[in-house]
Amino acid sequence: MPAELFHYEATNAQGVGMEGHIEADSESAAYRALQAQGLLPLTIAPARQPRGGRLRSRRLTGAMRKQAVEEMATLLASGVPLSEALPSLRKGHANTPLGTVFDELHAGLRGGDSFSESLERSRLSLPPDVLQMIRAGEAAGDLGGAMRTALDRMEYVASSQRELRNALIYPAILVIAGLAAIVLIFAIVVPRFQRLLSKGGDSVPWISRVVLHIGMFLHDHWLLVLAGVAGVAGVCWALLQQPQVRRTAEDTLLRLPGIGSWLLQAEMGRWTHSLGALLSSKVPLARALALSAEAVTIASLRRRLTTVQANIRAGERLTDALERQHLIDPMGANLLRVGEQSGRLAEVLASLTRVYNTSATQRMKRFLLLLEPAAILFIGASIGLLMVAIMLAVTSLNNAVLQ
Incomplete structure (x- = not known):
């Protein structure tokens, strides 16, 4: 059975209210997942679908991962604190895979985790070297700069992979034919x-x-x-x-x-x-x-x-x-x-x-x-x-x- 997207309202251990989206097989599974995150669910309901009858693709692509890091790096470099940046990004990507990711990151921060810990546990699945750069920047108090350095690394890797893939197209066609x-x-x-x-x-x-x-x-x-x-x-x-x-x-x-x-x-x-x-x-x-x-x-x-x-x-x-x-x-x-x-x-x-x-x-x-x-x-x-x-x-x- 494919997972569904649910909208929830909950409170954390400090009694602070919050809302967001979570993917689960059923409402009861969503309730248990929220409890496992240290949240007390108040309401859980299927998320509204956008016009057109279907939610956009829930699969995170490499471009989406790079986009998420780029947007967070831009806001942090502009002096926007994480507590404001993540809710803003969540609203901007509502009913998309990135919206769910920003929900997870925001929930982790409100639950007492550091940003790097929330990032490591999220569905973003960043490469280990990128996570290490972000963790080091967070420890040194330069999270925005670390995010920008991590983004440069991701862009280099993506560019190399794209160049390799494009160069392999013609030989692959030759071999297959x-x-x-x-x-x-x-x-x-x-x-x-x-x-x-x-x-x-x-x-x-x-x-x-x-x-x-x-x-x-x-x-x-x-x-x-x-x-x-x-x-x-x-x-x-x-x-x-x-x-x-x-x-x-x-x-x-x-x-x-x-x-x-x-x-x-x-x-x-x-x-x-x-x-x-x-x-x-x-x-x-x-x-x-x-x-x-x-x-x-x-x-x-x-x-x-x-x-x-x-x-x-x-x-x-x-x-x-x-x-x-x-x-x-x-x-x-x-x-x-x-x-x-x-x-x-x-x-x-x-x-x-x-x-x-x-x-x-x-x-x-x-x-x-x-x-x-x-x-x-x-x-x-x-x-x-x-x-x-x-x-x-x-x-x-x-x-x-x-x-």
Whole structure:
């Protein structure tokens, strides 16, 4: 049963009245959910639908998340307190997914949670590095600046993903069209030549026999093949949901030439950005290292960064600890060493982030430049091989008849 949107009026533990929206399967489920938030529900009723008969989409998209952070950052930078900003945003996004999010944030603040705690528990589901920046800015008393820094990071990630997605469209179309052509040749064209196997006998080349047998099998058992492909895809997807399998796949990618260095630079760029933002917010180095490690998505790199933290607590310098774990290249080590010696580590980390981001972007572009011709060569070679196999079978049969 799909969740419904309910409007509620309630009081918190301090007896302060409040209202908002909540998604639940039923009114009783909404009542229990509000009680779990420490609220005493007074009235709960289905939310009114806007004209047109339906509520707008309730699914939060990446653009919606960025919009929420941008609007909160703008209001905070203008000097509007959170206690006024969130109700205003809630009204502006009534009957939308963001309206529900701002309801949750406002309810959390009124319930005694900090803004970062409310943000972490909300449906906004911000990335870990963004949450760490906001938490650090809140602790330093510069929440507006931290929100703006977090927004810059989200915009960079969104821009990189959009660029990658757009660049992959043409190669993806090539591969899909080529695979469809290969399947059609195997399933429709090749079986029409199956008589060549019985007539040609041993005179049919082995490559032609293999292609013809595969084509006849696909033609006769296409449902079984389709179910097998779907089953393999399902098993692979289920395996990738297992943490141990995912960690093994990540470690394998890190060891691959080219791809491994690309992933390492992308992850270290995320880490240096988070660490630099935390240090700029006057967070102590030990605490900043612990928080910034959560921004790294690859488990093995997080473990190595945890080792770096332990070595620093033991008295080792940051640059030496990172070099010992092979997390930075000589250029990055030189920059960090200068930052440590000059006391400008946060500024150097910001520069290193730009270097890593630029390098990762260039590697991605080089990979995409090679992907398109590789896809064309693969599809062309596959179709050419099929055609050659069929023509060899035809010519071998003609030679057998002439003899």
